[in-house]
Amino acid sequence: MSTKxxxxxxxxxxxxRQHLGNYxxxxxxxxxxxDEYDCVYCVVDLHALTTVEDTEDLRQNTYEMALDFxxxxxxxxxxxxxxxxxxxxxTELHTILSMxxxxxxxxxxxxxxxxxxxxxHNINYGLVGYPVLMAADITLYKASVVPVGVDQASHLEFxxxxxxxxxxxxxxxxxxxxxxxxxxxxxxxxxxxxxxMSKSLDNHIEIAxxxxxxxxxxxxxxxxxxxxxRSDPGNPDVCNVFSFHKIFSSAEEVEMVNVECRRAGIGxxxxxxxxxxxxxxxxxxxxxxxxxxxxxxxxVWNVLEDGARRAREIAEQTMREVRAAVGLP
Ligand code: TRP
Numbered sequence: 608m609s610t611k612x613x614x615x616x617x618x619x620x621x622x623x624r625q626h627l628g629n630y631x632x633x634x635x636x637x638x639x640x641x642d643e644y645d646c647v648y649c650v651v652d653l654h655a656l657t658t659v660e661d662t663e664d665l666r667q668n669t670y671e672m673a674l675d676f677x678x679x680x681x682x683x684x685x686x687x688x689x690x691x692x693x694x695x696x697x698t699e700l701h702t703i704l705s706m707x708x709x710x711x712x713x714x715x716x717x718x719x720x721x722x723x724x725x726x727x728h729n730i731n732y733g734l735v736g737y738p739v740l741m742a743a744d745i746t747l748y749k750a751s752v753v754p755v756g757v758d759q760a761s762h763l764e765f766x767x768x769x770x771x772x773x774x775x776x777x778x779x780x781x782x783x784x785x786x787x788x789x790x791x792x793x794x795x796x797x798x799x800x801x802x803x804m805s806k807s808l809d810n811h812i813e814i815a816x817x818x819x820x821x822x823x824x825x826x827x828x829x830x831x832x833x834x835x836x837r838s839d840p841g842n843p844d845v846c847n848v849f850s851f852h853k854i855f856s857s858a859e860e861v862e863m864v865n866v867e868c869r870r871a872g873i874g875x876x877x878x879x880x881x882x883x884x885x886x887x888x889x890x891x892x893x894x895x896x897x898x899x900x901x902x903x904x905x906x907v908w909n910v911l912e913d914g915a916r917r918a919r920e921i922a923e924q925t926m927r928e929v930r931a932a933v934g935l936p
Contacts, residue, residue: 615644616750616785618651618691618741623668625675626811628795628804631854636754636790638680646686647748647918648676650911653691653698654741657734658726673907675815678897689914691744696922700743701736703933707772708739716761742766746782747922754788763787779932781925793854800829800847814890815897821890822883830875831868841868841875848878855885 617637625634640646650669656662669690681688691697713719713735722737723730733740741762745753746769753763763785770782796803797810804811812824828848834841843849843865852861860881867873900907 611645612643613645613751614748615640615646615752615754615788616649616745616748617647617754618649618654618744619672620655621650621652621665621668621672622806623664623671624813624815625672626804626806626813627851628797628811629675630679630814631795632756632790632792633754634676634679634681636792637676640754641680641682641686644752646681647750647921648681648686648688649691649744649918650689651691651741651744654737657731657737658722658729660729669911670904670907671815673911674897674900677900677907677910678893679814683910683914687914687917688910689918690911693911693915694747694918694922696919696926697740697743697747699926700747700929701740703929704742704746704769704773705736705739707776708769710735712765712768713738716765718758718761738762738765739769742769745785746770747925748918749783749921749925750785751783752788753785754790756790756792760787760789777932777934779928781928781932793850796847796850798824798828798847800832812886815894818883818887821887822880825879825883825886826876828879830878834875837874838871840871843868848875848882851882851886852878855882855889857885860885 617633619629619633622629637646637648650672652665652669655665659665673688676688677683716738719735719737722734726734738761742765745766753766755763764787767784770784773782774780794803797805797808798812799808799810802808802810812821816824825848830848831841831843831846833839833845846868849861849864849868852864856864864873864878864881868878
């Protein structure tokens with residue numbers, strides 16, 4: 608019997624190699640939560656199908672993401688790490704939950720409207736049901752806590768309402784209303800210095816990149832636009848390079864950059880070189896571990912298989928209770 612505080616569930620789309628935004632925003636938090644909770648982490652490949660047109664890369668993207676998770680410190684002996692489609696019970700629960708979901712509620716969600724705007728030629732039925740599938744993910748494992756970014760708040764609220772509707776309609780308490788645990792995330796801006804770091808904008812830095820690639824990307828970073836020449840004083844408060852120094856450099860170095868940039872004592876090139884050096888040093892142990900895991904891809908797939916087997920046990924137990932509550936013969 609576990610002595611931990613409860614069960615955490617979180618899902619992440621298989622986006623392949625992870626970048627610094629994913630690392631600082633989600634992965635670090637996933638790793639830390641393992642100390643206090645029983646954690647279930649899922650690569651949501653079915654959710655990805657709602658918007659992915661080209662499914663060819665799904666397998667490789669799943670593998671690369673799992674490697675990043677494991678190398679970053681997710682411990683598969685303790686936590687359950689698995690692929691959503693390996694536990695078919697989730698689609699059954701999705702169907703049952705869809706019966707207590709008013710259609711208008713789904714089409715009113717801001718996240719749905721945003722997806723319609725982004726993919727006007729692929730507004731499929733699955734996309735409408737995206738939050739229902741997410742509610743099925745969470746409730747299938749009876750998770751009490753769901754760590755997500757604020758962008759998922761409406762989906763979490765939807766899940767909570769769905770649990771209440773289901774339990775009320777079928778006079779039961781088999782499903783559990785999860786708490787949302789908003790991840791306090793530094794908003795990670797991409798190397799363009801403008802937008803949130805993201806793979807699709809190609810403004811990202813992969814955590815698994817080589818030191819050379821990393822340095823190259825850091826050297827491309829946009830700095831304080833007011834600072835045109837080496838002799839101009841800069842403003843670290845508006846410089847994205849400085850934001851990263853605050854995360855990856857020592858207190859003395861941060862202070863040095865803060866002072867020297869303002870009086871043009873240090874140029875952007877040297878400032879970036881220092882950041883690249885510290886970032887590479889920070890990521891070195893992760894990269895070594897990742898390279899080691901990557902030597903044996905079968906072992907990584909076995910970890911995911913084992914996770915799925917443990918996940919299916921919990922899932923099937925929940926489904927027995929759900930089917931009984933609904934009255935399915
Ligand atoms: N919708 C989430 C996202 O796009 C991914 C997700 C799917 C999820 N199922 C989940 C997150 C369950 C938390 C819990 O980021």
